[in-house]
Amino acid sequence: MQKSYQSRGPSLLKVSLNLSYIWQFVMILIMTIFVQVADVSAQATSNARHKITGKVISELDNQPIPGASILVKGTTIGTTSNSAGEFSIDAATGSNIIVSSVGYKAVTIRLSGKTNIQVALPEDVANLSEVVVVGYGSMKKTDLSSSQISVSAADIKKTVNTTIDQALQGRAANVYVTSNSGRPGGGVSVNIRGISTIGGNTEPLYVIDGVQILPGASTVTSSPLASLNPEDVESINVLQGPSAQAIYGSRSANGVVVITTKRGKSGETKITYSTTYGVQSIPKLLPTMNLREFAVYQNAYNKALNRTPQPEYADPSLLGDGTNWQKELFQSAPMSKHQLSLSGGNEKRHFTFPENI
Incomplete structure (x- = not known):
């Protein structure tokens, strides 16, 4: 009996040690699986998209900026702001969104759990002068495919002008301004790229704050611009190319002069x-x-x-x-x-x- 007991003792010890190793291996495997599941769950939570709303305003005067571009960085998800500067976009927490607009510097915002944000864009003075008014809105000068001449309020202030036609003299290429009368406020002839007809009307179409004025034979005695004060003018844009003036139809055959007056701002x-x-x-x-x-x-x-x-x-x-x-x-x-x-x-x-x- 003594021999039998001594031969079974090492076997029992060896089985006990194997069970301990197996138990430790199982615990490590369970902990590894738990950590991996937690990481996947956290990653899924961070990648989950949430609805983000906000408003884009100007840093200068807190005025809403319509048509601003909002894009989630690294993706193709994007939207634009409405007329009140408001927008809505789906984005994940921790992602970056890029907000940009013509005439303003682009701003990158990192989403840190907020569902409503307000973005203030600083003006880009260097690129602001590259924006011009055309018949169907505003564009960059580099995007224009037609001839365009712009006269800003700063250009008008450089000289003393009693009428708008005097502000155009010598500042707009291919625009010829001649006076039909010596009387104050008398008729003025404005010809863009020369005279296009002999017996018909050669005057361009005037668009003042969206209101179209087509001069007739009365321009010999009075000017349609005589009642407009040069100090109230923000910009003058002369449209010469067919693509820029196509929106106005046959009335723009002699060119278009778009005049934008100064407006009040919020504040x-x-x-x-x-x-x-x-x-x-x-x-x-x-x-x-x-x-x-x-x-x-x-x-x-x-x-x-x-x-x-x-x-x-x-x-x-x-x-x-x-x-x-x-x-x-x-x-x-x-x-x-x-x-x-x-x-x-x-x-x-x-x-x-x-x-x-």
Whole structure:
């Protein structure tokens, strides 16, 4: 019996050690599976998309930006903001969204669990001048396939202009502005790329804040732009190419002049006062004959035609220089202009009240 007991002792010990190793291996396997399941669950939770809403505004004046582009970085998921600057997009927590718009710098926002965000875009001054107004909205200059000429409010302020047509003179290529009358506010002819017809109307189509004005024969005596103050103009765009003016049809055959006036912005009410003072004078006097020279001319003229000479011109040496009517009529005259404007508004409405004083 003693021999039998000694031979079975090592076997039992060996079986006990094997069971311990197996138990440890099973516990490690269970823990590994649990960790992997937890990681998969966390990854699935982080990749789950949530509905994100927000609003895009301008950093300068908190004005909503319509048509802004919102894109989830690294994906093709995107949307645009509506007229109130609001948007809605599905994105996962921790992802980045890129918000951009024409004339503004792009902004990248990282989603950290928020479901409603507000994005303020800073103005991109370098690219702001590259945006121009066309018949169907606004575009970048690089995207235009037709001829386009722009005159900004800063260009208009460089000189003293009493009418809009004076602001176009010398600033727009292929645009010829001539006056039909010397009276204030008189008719002005504006020809884009020359005269396109002999007997018909050669005036372009004017679009002022969306209102179309087609000048007729009345432009000989009055100008359709005479009632518009240059200080109230934000920009002037001359459309010359067919693709840019196609929206206006046959009325734009002579070109289109799109005029955008200044508008109030949301925020505090602003009072703006501007004044201009200058002296107006004739550049130079035309050389003319004085009274003595005119008498000699009249005597020679009458003698050549066998006419009776005028007695008052019989002896020109007795006459003086006479009156220089150019000096009497064209004198240096002071010129001043004062304008006071009130502008402002909120998210729903804007107002601007300009007044010349």
